[in-house]
Amino acid sequence: MTTTSRSVRRPQLVTDPARCTASELLRWVGLGDRADAESDAIMFMMRRVRAEQALLLEDQPFENLYCVAAGSFKSAQVDVEGYEQVLGFAMHGDILGLDGLLHGRQATSLIALEDSSVAVLPFRLLLEMSHQMPAFEGLLLQATGVESLNRVENQNLIAASSSEVRVARFLLHFAQRQAALGHSDKSLRLRMTRRDIASFLGLAHETVSRALTSLAAAGSISVSQRDVRIVDADLLREVQRMTRGSARCRPSSVARPIAA
Amino acid sequence: MTTTSRSVRRPQLVTDPARCTASELLRWVGLGDRADAESDAIMFMMRRVRAEQALLLEDQPFENLYCVAAGSFKSAQVDVEGYEQVLGFAMHGDILGLDGLLHGRQATSLIALEDSSVAVLPFRLLLEMSHQMPAFEGLLLQATGVESLNRVENQNLIAASSSEVRVARFLLHFAQRQAALGHSDKSLRLRMTRRDIASFLGLAHETVSRALTSLAAAGSISVSQRDVRIVDADLLREVQRMTRGSARCRPSSVARPIAA
DNA sequence: CGAATCTTTGAACTGAGTCAATTAAAGTGG
């Protein structure tokens, strides 16, 4: 229906902005080895979402899952008083929308942090396909596993004692995800505002700012607006390890690298 | 193999301590309507776990899911310094162990809070069965949905601004789960220690204690050891709603019921 | 260029953590 549709020959190289093959999808989520001719033939619709726009609002009926193809999202809830609680961030390859599965209504809104695009995966269809193609069953299982692990990791992020530790963990976690996607794990571009990070970590946005400054002063990172460069990963990891009850380290001037 | 095994006639009434039918299982997780003759015929092993004992330790290979039949559990991680981070609490009908799915190793330990028993669901088997019996597919999907929602709810618990709000939310959340199981939503027996709650909520255990005292003083609950009675649910809900940035209400003396 | 938003920084206040001591409950074993 669009420009490229008649000249399709090498499906994985054609980048029709309006649709993608199941093989591409599988590659995005890290199941590229399960892509085959069959999955080459299956197409999914894509949907573009401009920065700040909602892919989905809470309470909407649950119909689709989404796989982030490009860009990034935050998931959030807005409470009566208008305060926005950020619940997570998603990037390339992440499956979104599962929180609507249980009650049939989305629990959180999904808002694009930049111009983004997602593959639309009608859940019913996905379920049917998973009966025939193991690759799709794998997709669902993986999404489940990721969701489950995310819960654990998020809790570890937030439950950390000091603000500095939380921010350090957030950065390392972010870097790790970047690295898993083949990007640098040293230079991060934070797509979200300080406020978003603050809400996510349960802090005031000023505190996030101060924590970043403080970590930078300690020499573990350097910050320039939304670009964060991890200068001394070991030092950062030293900070990140501190938990409630652990050695009463002086919070900001950990300076001395203790590790052997 | 045990006492009742030869006199089996009405499967759902027989309570063999060492095994259970798939129908019972489905009932426990709230999918009782999908139980049928076929599921009556399928048996799962049960496993008893004494109070304080681990059903499972982190890093163990992922093999089974577990469904809580009786008792309750906490899931936790212990970090290098020996600090135990509690990630969640589970009760009757909850599916445990999903956090091991992604990497094939359990991410958290599961520790019984009281003498408990679980149905052992070998994951491979579960997967195979889900291909033939829709009820089992439903079981997996529901577990996924619950896990996904839990993540959202936990984050809301922890991200709350003040300690009192967190504890209030914790209690209401707990009450709600109790109610869903047919128990009273007014009188709660907390199976976990203050320390566990504190770790879960990211607070010091003294703070949890103080928050409870304070809520009791305000008249929303009454506390006697691990028995908590919700006296004024509306008042408690009033506290629970307060979020970061919301009206600077005086934290403990909210007293005046504002609701119409 | 101005308007709006985001970020950083400062100063004052306070909620929650830490330390310490007391009380209560639950085991243990004679």
Add this chain to the structure above:
DNA sequence: CCACTTTAATTGACTCAGTTCAAAGATTCG
């Protein structure tokens, strides 16, 4: 069944990390 020990829970006093309020740079965008 009663001392004795151990663990859990509460309470108080003190301190400090983090919030709040305020104000000044930075950045983006129309």
